[in-house]
Amino acid sequence: MATLHLLSHSPFADGRLNSCLRLLGAADGLLLCGDAVYALQPGTTQLQILEQLPASIALYVLEEDLQARALPVPARVQAVDYPAFVELCGRYAKVNSWL
Amino acid sequence: MAKSLLIVSRQAPWAGPAAREALDIALAGGAFDLPIGLLFLDDGVFQLVAGQQPQRIEQKDLGANLQALPLFGIESLYAARHSLAERGLTEEALSLPVQVLDDTGLAALLDQYDQVITL
Amino acid sequence: MSMLSLGERQIPLDKDGYLVDRNDWSPEVAEALAAQEGLTLTPEHWEILGLLRDFYAEFQLSPATRPLIRYAAQKLGPEKGNSLHLNALFKGTPAKLAAKLAGLPKPTNCL
Incomplete structure (x- = not known):
């Protein structure tokens, strides 16, 4: 029963990303939105860690939050708009929102 | 068959309403005999420290409330090993019997429940 | 808010009839509350x-x-x-x- 994890806090100010990575299952997905997209900042440990995740773990980012912060889409990550975000939530058995 | 719910409680006891809210969800679910699991993660493990004196900061006794979980039928209690270790806590010092899980165990636990909510 | 009358005392109750202040409780108060509910305590x-x-x-x-x-x-x-x-x-x-x-x-x- 794969889980889609939603993160919205900056990984530089908060431990949610680290904790999420620890309990990420092999078939889980991770969607970054809000300030969590700062995890994709080039040249950071955070991005490096995400890029090294097993290919079975899907990585998504909410495109508008990324663009608003002038960040590029890394090759490892798939940018999605809101309709695709909603569609993704339905595709996983459950959604875990890291409030 | 009722859907099972894993509640992930990851805030310190007096950091705000999150710890209380996680417990309230657990107790409400337990009162209706729903299959509930409760995982203490990150600062959430501080909720399990014995001997806290919340009345000194005019807070309700969350620790006493937690002791009622088994009576509410909630016996699936877990704590993350890394969260305890990072905070210098040992299993013996905790106020409730919990199952301590390493990272692999955490991923498997999440997988096992129908729904998950993190507070 | 309503009041429970007990001899001279007026004890405040909330809208559901529970004591506002838990310190107001005594066995006599319990009996008076029970009487309001039509119960005699055994x-x-x-x-x-x-x-x-x-x-x-x-x-x-x-x-x-x-x-x-x-x-x-x-x-x-x-x-x-x-x-x-x-x-x-x-x-x-x-x-x-x-x-x-x-x-x-x-x-x-x-x-």
């Missing part, structure tokens, strides 16, 4: 009220029905710790009514 009622007050002292909350039954079964045995016995004593809503008579807050997890 030793069997008192046993459960005492049990509830123990529960509150230990866990700092009022139990919903299931945990109350489990706790009663643990402390008093299965003849007392079952829904039949508790429902018969407290008009079918033991968690709510017994908490009220014991001077405790309304159970929060009890719909």
Whole structure:
């Protein structure tokens, strides 16, 4: 029963990303939105860690939050708009929102 | 068959309403005999420290409330090993019997429940 | 807010009839509250009220029905710790009514 994890806090100010990575299952997905997209900042440990995740773990980012912060889409990550975000939530058995 | 719910409680006891809210969800679910699991993660493990004196900061006794979980039928209690270790806590010092899980165990636990909510 | 009259005393109750201040509770108050509910307290009622007050002292909350039954079964045995016995004593809503008579807050997890 794969889980889609939603993160919205900056990984530089908060431990949610680290904790999420620890309990990420092999078939889980991770969607970054809000300030969590700062995890994709080039040249950071955070991005490096995400890029090294097993290919079975899907990585998504909410495109508008990324663009608003002038960040590029890394090759490892798939940018999605809101309709695709909603569609993704339905595709996983459950959604875990890291409030 | 009722859907099972894993509640992930990851805030310190007096950091705000999150710890209380996680417990309230657990107790409400337990009162209706729903299959509930409760995982203490990150600062959430501080909720399990014995001997806290919340009345000194005019807070309700969350620790006493937690002791009622088994009576509410909630016996699936877990704590993350890394969260305890990072905070210098040992299993013996905790106020409730919990199952301590390493990272692999955490991923498997999440997988096992129908729904998950993190507070 | 309403008042419970007990001799000279006026004791404030909330909109559901629970004591506003738990310190106002005494056995006489329990009897007056019970009378309002059309109940006369017997030793069997008192046993459960005492049990509830123990529960509150230990866990700092009022139990919903299931945990109350489990706790009663643990402390008093299965003849007392079952829904039949508790429902018969407290008009079918033991968690709510017994908490009220014991001077405790309304159970929060009890719909």
